[in-house]
Amino acid sequence: MNTVLELIFRLAWWLILAPLLPGIINKVKAWVAGRRGPPVLQLYYDLARLWRKSVVMSTLASPGFVIGPAVAWVALLGAVILVPLGPAGAALSFRGDVLLMLYLLALARFCTAWAAMETGSAFEGMGAAREVSYAVLAEAAMVAAMLSLCVQTGSVSLATMLAPSAGAGAVLLAAGLFTVLLAENCRVPFDDPNTHLELTMIHEAMILDHSGPPLAVILHGASMKLLLFSVLLTEAVLPMGDLSPFAATGVLLGGVLTATVGVGLVESLLARFAFQRVPLLLTTAVLLCLFALLVAWKGGAA
Amino acid sequence: MNTHLNLLIGLAMGLNLIALGSSRLPSLILVVSAQGMLLGVMPLLLEHDWSWMLLAVVVATVGGKGLVIPALLRRAMRAANIERELEPLIGFVPSLLLGAGGMIAAVAFSQSLPLLPEHAGLLLVPGAMASILTGFILLIGRVKAISQVCGYLILENGIYLFGLLLIRSTPLMVEAGVLLDVTVGVFVIGIIVDRIQRAFDSLDTRKLTVLHE
């Protein structure tokens, strides 16, 4: 009974809270640009509207066009379930769950790309190609980051890995993970979510042809991913384990908020990079995480 | 006794040089037959007590090396009515120089070889070596099939010369072997020569290079 309630609470946190983040980001951007901007709950409205809308499907699309987003969404849900929530810990934590999380993200990526290619449109092909290619580097950075946490804590399950602070390498790790966050969630400077030139899109280009409930699922999944990364970032960097539950919750919320605002600020202060420079930036992220790893190794040895 | 024998061997060695230098086929054949005869009579000088067997060998050698084979070669030459000039691959002067040098080397080298006392004073070993060398030079350095046969004969003569070292000890079978070898060998070669001549209407072995990689 208790566990059921807990699970529901968790799902609520992830499912309901997630769409808030894009709203916050947009608010921040508007504020920086001195505009009023869309309401914070805009994405909720969009999702609700899309959920009611009918679907327009390409004549070429197979059922995979709809199934893909569904699978992706489930994969993301599974991934977030594995992530511990500060004091609440993880719903289910076992040795090696960090890898499962990473690979669930990969599964989501695969399905989105597959669904994108369904329509045979060159734009979506372009988007999918960029998504999967840049993900290679992002994945490397992510793994390096996780490795540094493993070395730091001598454990391979998220719950224990994320409990203490990242120690000496915290700053490096934070920088690296933040970059990965930007890349994986297709934010500026990697991708411009509200550009209108398809040639420059990644994620947006992949979902050009989606509409109605599938689009809603995709958007919601994306927001979940954003939340997941910001939670991950916070917990990796800050010493969650040795705080009182109350403080921990506060810290977690604060951290997520900071990350989101940070994204907003970056988006409003930076312009999107040329695609040639994207790998460069991602490689930097990889190196940051590797340095964090080395620092962790040294720290452990000392 | 040895002095006479050495004289003959010296003659044979001289014939080698002539063979190297001779530019016409008939003269070459003549040289070969002369050398054959020389070798043929040598056993008589080498052996003190003449046995019938020995005489038979002598007769056979003289007849074979000295008369039959040259006759065969002449016949082949006529059948293959080729012009008498030999064009060499290794020119006459170089061949001569090679032969002479080889002869000197042979004499020098044979000094370093242990010889039985009774052969110590003989020129048999250097003579054999010189003839073998000459034979090789002719085999390598002459174009016409028949001249190569002559080279081969001189080679055989050298070996026969060496065989004389053993004539006392070894049973005559080896000798018979030599005869058989030379006669039959050349006989067959004779056949081949005119077959080739018919097939290629020439004995110029430069035409015999169809088979190659």
Place this chain on the structure above:
Amino acid sequence: MSPGVLLLVAAGCLVAGIVSGLRWPRTWLTLTVIGTAAALGASLWVLLGSTDWEWLSDITVGGERLHLRLDALSALFLALLCVVGASGALYARGYWSDRQFPVSAPRGRAWWSSLVLCMGLVLTLSNGLHFLIAWELFTVSAYFLITLENKRPAVRAAGWLYLAASHVGTLVLFALFATLASHNGNWDLGPAMREQAGLAPLFWLALFGFGVKAGVFPLHVWLPSAHANAPSHVSAMLSGVALKMGVYGIMRFNGWLPVPPAAGWVVIGLGSLGALLGIAFAFAQNDFKRLLAYCSVENVGVILIGLGGALLAVTQGDAPWGRLALAGALLHVWNHGAFKSLLFFSAGSVLHATGTREMSRLGGLWRAMPWTAGLFALGALAVSGLPPLNGFVSEWLVYLGLLGAITSKAPAAWAAIPAVILLALAGALALASFAKAGAMIFLGAPRTQTAMRAHECGRWMLGPMIALAVVCAVIGLVPALVWPVVTRAAGSWHPAWALAESPAPLVTLGLVHVALALAVVGVAAGLWWKAQTNGVQRGLTWDCGYATPTARMQYTGGSFAGIGVGWFSWILQPERSLRRLRGVLPASAFRQERMPETVLERVIAPMGEGVLRVSSAVRRLQHGRLQAYVLYVVAGIAALGCLVLFGGKP
């Protein structure tokens, strides 16, 4: 029924199959299925039981007594062989039918039986001499299977390359076994050899000799063309099982022989390199069978990473994490066998339906062949190591092993850290490659007429594919099922690791996978239903306002892989020929791209040309001039004379 009887039945059936294959297809099929089933039974008996099976007969072959041994390690491979052997036989009935190939189909059946038989012998024989015989016969039968279609020059070239490469390996094995025999005084193989430390250097011979067959990265040169040009059921067998024979050899002989200290480092290094570069090559391919072939190089790399981890663990005090890595490697042997065969089968049915291997000529096949499309998608998920399928389970075990090395800060960590990162890179690239392959073949609009005329394959081909898909799914959803088997095999590789309980939470993982699968089904169904109720209208793909898109305007595989290929162009060395549009009335523009097999064409071919140049130079000496020939004789005398004069005392 003891495994001995079962194996006897199997051998009998396969031998009978060699004969009957030429005449009676049905008999052959039944015999093959029975035989493989019997052998499968035997291997399961060993795997699920606790004792190995050994038989030393009085029959002598080549002066050596026949000695068969079926321990857990060989049983693991034997089981895989049986599954793929049977499904391939069934598949071939539809794919390589007598109607289409009246000449080569019967030969194909006979060679198939002999191939399965010989591989089975390789796995069971435990006498060096007989092992070599079976090994070579298996190589030769594989050659004849590859060149079934020997009218086509490409096939002949591929077959010859395979034969030549295999012979290099075989000669190295000659050296290996001859040294063993002259060292031991007999040809027996077995754990007894472990004690003789002097044999350690032989590990390198084994690694090379078997590595050629296993397609370890720099030695993989024969693999792409052979797998691409062979009939698809043969490719499945080659990639799914034949490569594993090489892996088996490597595992077998570093389990039985003492290993030099550097072994683990080298193996894990080779593995990581192969995993990354193999999949990089795969990503760049346009021929989908070549893509699959290179992907096999990657997977062998993954297996080697696990094995290398295990070797390192053994040299560093039997660390328990080594056991996980080894288990991962062993399980990956099985998994790769399953999903790669599935993929090659579906590739085969695409080839069967369209007659081309060029992805740029396909597209939109899902409409014509939905089953194949779905099964391919499943195989693609599995090979990309994505949960909840089997590929993920084994890679996860390997990861756990390596992470164990890292968290325990063992010296091995310095190999494990790069290995983990490269493995992750390889995984991401595999995902990209198979997103590309699936999309180019099955999605979008048909790019050519042939693709339009495609048709779904028959039930003889579909059945085995479904069976293999089920295997992939089951291993993925209930991984705890295979653990005892794998751990038995690990135990026979390294007795210290024979204990049964799993250090990895496979049960939990399995539960998560099941939950995931259910959720996927539920949500997908829900979303589908929602979409239907909201109403679906079909329309043209949005094309930025350009109203009449043609199929040729679709994104191509080349451009899809462009970014990744750019990163690896230093090793891929793509050959591009491009003509841009120029002038007022431009001529037709084109852009062609060819991906050479770099190691073969940039490294080995030049060396071969060098040898050939030497050979042609030497052959000029045989010019037909007799005088020179006599001169050679004289030269021979001179040379030997000098040898005798000066080489007198060494």
Place this chain on the structure above:
Amino acid sequence: MISLLLIFVPLAGAALAAAWSDNRTRPWFLPSVSLVHVVLCFRLLVVPPEVAPDAWLGFDKLARAVLPAVSLLFFVCACYGVSYLAVRAERSNRVFVAALLAVLGLLSAGHQARHLGLLWIATEAVTLAAVPLLHFNGTPRAFEATWKYLLVGGTGIALSLLGSFCLGYASLHSGGSGDLTFASLMAQGAGLSRPWVLIAWVLLLVGYGTKMGLAPMHTWKPDAYGEAPGIVGAILAGGVTTVAFTAILRVRAVVGAAGEGALADRTLLAIGLFSMVVAALFLLGTRDFKRMLAYSSVEHMGILTIGAAFGGIGLKAALFHVWSNSLTKGALFMSAGNIRRAAGSASMDEVRGMAMITPRSAAIFVAGMFAVTACPPFGPFFSELALVKAGFGSGHVFAIAMLLGCLLFAFFGITRVVFGIVDGRPRPAMRTGGKRFVETAGVILPPLALLCFSLWLGLFTPPLLREAWEAAVQQLHPAP
């Protein structure tokens, strides 16, 4: 007594055949005579006769280890010869049959000769008797080949005679009575004068090496094998070369007794490896499948020599290889002959897709190709593996590495040629043109039988043979 029959039965047969008038029935002399020969030979193999140590001729241990292989090969070739000569009914086979039988008798003499001079005479006689066989085809190419064979071979023979003289002379230095039987020469042992022994060794090695076809004296081989009929090639490669090899082995034993064994082995190793390298390089480039067989034969002669150089086990492996190589080569030569006859050419530039035209011969050719490149389960695999093992045992790692490398390149060359001929689509001209070559049982069964022998030899080597080889090794390397 029987050992003499081995020599005189074939010679008598030859004489009869020469006298026989009917061209159509004459070929039957071949199988009938050689059948007698095989029976006698194997009887001697099973019950070895006592050989007097000072006998000039005798079926001694070495002959027992080798001669039956030659006899067997000859018998099968003879059976093939009947159907072959039936195909070539247009030409008179009087000389051919007689010469072939004479070759058999002289081969037996050569193998059994225990006397330096006798051995030499026999080898010489074989050389001469083979001449009419070589130009049986009567084409200019055949004559050219014969001419080269005769002159290069003659030179070699002359050198071996010279070598024999040197050895005899060496024996005189220790007060030898001029008894040139190998037994007495070995008995003199260290008494032989060292310089003369060494000179003799070099000359005899080169001389008999020429017959054997070791590089660089192999130049006559490709031409002769390329132009001679298939069976002649088979008998040359499997029989004549074997006589030369046994001759070298006997001389090597004497040199060993004189205390120069190590040196002799080094020279053997050198010339063997050189032959293999040369053969491999030639095989890489050759485009004519009959010449290819010649080079492959050169390669295998190299292997035999290397085995002899390893001594002991290596020598045993070499004797094993004599058997497996002769039988396998025989199968290859005959099937190659069939293909050559059907295709009308031996060059891979003109011959393609023989698997469709002469399927059986092509299959045998491919199987024989695998056999001769040491693929199991045929004989050569076992013998070469034993040889490699012996090499590692005696510490010749470098030599073995080289040997394996040469085997590899030879494999590349041979497979390239064989598959180039067997696979692919035949030229339209070959399908239609000329009179069709029929694969009768007469031309298919003999090579098949040889392949089966090779298979049986490898898989189930009779202990009798192992024992025979063992004994031969004992005779040549008497344990001190």
